[in-house]
Amino acid sequence: MNYSDLVLYKAYADLRIQTHRTYAGILWWVLEPVLSMAVYYFVFGVILLRGTDPKEFVAFLLIGLIPFRWFTSSISCAANSILECRSLMQQVYFPKTILPMVSSVTVTCKFLIVFGILLAFLWVYGYPASLAYLALPVVLLAQLALILALSFGIAGVVPFLPDLRIIVDTFLTLLLFGSGVFWDVASIQSEQIRFYVDLNPVATLLTAYRSILLHGDWPAFAPLFVIVAVSLLVSLLGAAFIRMNDWNYPKLT
Secondary structure, three states: OOOHHHHHHHHHHHHHHHHHOOOOOOHHHHHHHHHHHHHHHHHHHHHOOOOOOHHHHHHHHHHHHHHHHHHHHHHHHHHHHOHHHHHHHHHOOOOOOHHHHHHHHHHHHHHHHHHHHHHHHHHHHOOOOOHHHHHHHHHHHHHHHHHHHHHHHHHHHOOOOOOHHHHHHHHHHHHHHHOOOOOOHHHOOOHHHHHHHHOOHHHHHHHHHHHHHOOOOOOOHHHHHHHHHHHHHHHHHHHHHHHHOOOOHHHHO
8 A cells, every 4th residue: 555645644734733833833944943043153153253254154054054953853753753653553553664754754844945945045145056056956865865764763763762762862962063063074184083074974964065055066976875875775674673563563652
């Protein structure tokens, strides 16, 4: 049976619920990253004087922060995706692999709206579109593949180890400061540190976004293809683990 319609319908329903929970509704999808950017800019761009050109730093920070929030929000939602559907699982059967997919689709829809606004802002701000924009779908797909891989793995394990959610949140905070959201990866002088940063797929993705949107340059495609290949493998393993425990999840919750 093809469950793609169910994934899309559930994602649509979740989006509608989220927009009705607050007075601002869909505006919060835009306001939330903007407010976060304002806080981080004040700390890193004003107090700590990161960057000499405020205009460039604003663009630099936005390009790093918005894709990073797509990543962290997706992983956080996926971690709870199976646990939050405990009552539904006990009433009707459906493949549990659907749940992390729904959370990823829901967060991705919100991200695409904000990302479109980011592109419009950059054009007005003095960073016009270039031929390198043709590589944006590759970067977006690479990040989506990474998100799905981690979502399957984390969502499948959390019902057995609920405390893993705390570890995930701590790890995401570490990634915030270790992925180049606030600083340029190219500025690292230590070869040893640079080696470990290069192993961070999130840092690779943020560098690719900035190459395209800030400088109009083509990104390095080889690391992106590696991210996609490894993510597909991890996704298959994570989905297989969830399918193996398909009938166990309703008993655990």
